[in-house]
Amino acid sequence: MSETWTVLLPATIDPSGPDELSDFASFVSIDEYADDAALVADADRFDAVITRTVPLTAAFFDAANALNVVVKHGAGVDHIDIDAATRNGVLVANTPGKNTNAVAEHALTLLLAAKRQVVRADAATRQADWRRHDFMGHELSGRTLGLVGAGNAGRRFAELLTGFGVSCVAYDPYVDPSALPETVRLVDTVTDVFEAADDASVHVPLTEETRHVVGREELRLLPDDAVLVNTARGGVVDEAALANALETGALAGAGVDVYETEPPTEGNPLFDQERAVLTQHNAGVTVESARTVSLAAAAHVRTVYEGGRPDTTLNNPQ
Numbered sequence: 001m002s003e004t005w006t007v008l009l010p011a012t013i014d015p016s017g018p019d020e021l022s023d024f025a026s027f028v029s030i031d032e033y034a035d036d037a038a039l040v041a042d043a044d045r046f047d048a049v050i051t052r053t054v055p056l057t058a059a060f061f062d063a064a065n066a067l068n069v070v071v072k073h074g075a076g077v078d079h080i081d082i083d084a085a086t087r088n089g090v091l092v093a094n095t096p097g098k099n100t101n102a103v104a105e106h107a108l109t110l111l112l113a114a115k116r117q118v119v120r121a122d123a124a125t126r127q128a129d130w131r132r133h134d135f136m137g138h139e140l141s142g143r144t145l146g147l148v149g150a151g152n153a154g155r156r157f158a159e160l161l162t163g164f165g166v167s168c169v170a171y172d173p174y175v176d177p178s179a180l181p182e183t184v185r186l187v188d189t190v191t192d193v194f195e196a197a198d199d200a201s202v203h204v205p206l207t208e209e210t211r212h213v214v215g216r217e218e219l220r221l222l223p224d225d226a227v228l229v230n231t232a233r234g235g236v237v238d239e240a241a242l243a244n245a246l247e248t249g250a251l252a253g254a255g256v257d258v259y260e261t262e263p264p265t266e267g268n269p270l271f272d273q274e275r276a277v278l279t280q281h282n283a284g285v286t287v288e289s290a291r292t293v294s295l296a297a298a299a300h301v302r303t304v305y306e307g308g309r310p311d312t313t314l315n316n317p318q
Helices: 016-021 036-041 058-063 082-087 100-114 118-126 154-164 190-196 239-247 287-305
Strands: 005-009 027-028 048-051 069-072 092-093 144-148 167-171 184-185 199-202 227-230 253-256 277-280
Touching: 005 016, 005 287, 016 027, 016 287, 036 239, 058 184, 069 287, 082 092, 082 190, 100 118, 100 154, 100 199, 100 227, 100 253, 100 277, 100 287, 144 154, 144 190, 154 167, 167 190, 239 277, 277 287
Parallel strands: 005 027, 005 048, 048 069, 069 092, 144 167, 144 199, 167 184, 199 227, 227 253, 253 277
Antiparallel strands: none
């Protein structure tokens, strides 16, 4: 094909993917647009979009007359109006599993940092405030971790935990039990997970089914030395309920990478909780995963350019 495409890119992307498309594509960065209105006004120039977290609304798809495909740089697509894409004949695909190891390692990092109060101890040490017994933490070895979601990242996290002698209970009605590590036992409900777990970690996409699936009732089932980790999506966990559990001592700590509003605003209730370890939705972002995901996203764009359909396509536009 000799047609040249214009591809909209996220503000940051490893150059390896765009480089692979340079024989037929020119590129525009999302950070050239001040707001959604400016993006919508220019939407008809794009043949393809690689997106991270900027919302792609119905107004965008209605205006994007030349658009063929949107590819999510990662797995979660809650910021994409897939119904509107489908209505406008636009394929939507994602790149699941490409940053699995990065997310799992980050979840383990948050779990250990929260259990051992690493951030609090670091801050005190830098202020020459030596009171090491105030930062007495809890060990991970030999405990049971509850997984809400046992897909790619959840399974990899469970594999990493075997080195600590940690077994897992998991709720995931969509997973093939034969794909799970031997250390993971499936249970029937989210409640069953929290009743059986010593600590818990969330690994599900944000949908109407999963919104606030972890709330006050689930958190109160954990022991008071438990840590909750969320590297999935902010809305899966009720932030107010989590902050309250930390405030009252119902939980020993939390590791949070994702928020109900991103970036989180000044009044976020978790900001006042010193036993919460907070990162910036960067669980899946490593040097290695950035290259892998960029190449995978670019490969999907090329597939559509050449008349094909990516194997991770999420809709069926006519």
